[in-house]
Amino acid sequence: MLQFDYLKHVTDGLDRDAVLNELMTAYGKDVWNFAYFITHSREMADDIAQDVFVKVYQQLYEFRGQSSIKTWLLAITRNTARDVLRSAWVRRVVLFDVFHSHTETSPSAERESMDKLMAEEIWAVVLKLPRKLREVLLMNSHYGLSMKEMADVLHVSIGTVKSRLHRARTAVNRRLTQESLWNGEEEWT
Known part of the structure; x- marks a missing residue:
């Protein structure tokens, strides 16, 4: 700011x-x-x-x-x-x-929207990622940090940040696709 x-x-x-x-x-x-x-x-x-x-x-x-x-x-x-x-x-x-x-506490029965359900599902998958992948995904998606800012925070190269971010996104998409298929839903895109 x-x-x-x-x-x-x-x-x-x-x-x-x-x-x-x-x-x-x-x-x-x-x-x-x-x-x-x-x-x-x-x-x-x-x-x-x-x-x-x-x-x-x-x-x-x-x-x-x-x-x-x-x-x-x-x-x-x-x-x-x-x-x-x-x-x-x-x-x-x-x-x-x-x-x-x-x-673990059970999820609230008062969920009001499908967006909230989807967000919870995504966060559950993200929280299962290894810490190095979770960090870059959170810094990029939630905090909006640039590649350079993430590299500075993590004390790694920009290339490493890009690689971790790509691996994190791929892992989340793969997991969400698997869960959708297991539940008989359409493929996650």
Whole structure:
């Protein structure tokens, strides 16, 4: 957002509390959604989002505008989520939870439109993709990041981003086509 362009020129004397509040208002939901998308856990997404904004508060004067604020926040979110998922404690707890409390909430009976059903079906397929493929699909489809911005966030080449995005789209289309055929529906296009 252009409203945050001034941050790349600030070195000191800025009301960091006010800026943090503005950033949380503008991007808090995006940060939480991205953390959830990576971790599949509401609790972890809550913790990660908080950690991200603590880091932003601490590093506010280090932002130099080499990327957009959104790209910067998503990169911090991704790195924080990866750190959390790498921790041995999280791996043990998540593995324990999978074996002992494998109860997912059932979908709402009050779905109002076919669009919502289709979106849920697509997101269910997307969430089953490997993390590397999910990330690029989310950054491209939901956040509208360019290939270069995605490459910057992921610390990979643009070619790698293109390859992952192509593989992600192909995998989603293949899975949706298979599910449609299993359900006796027309082929997914």
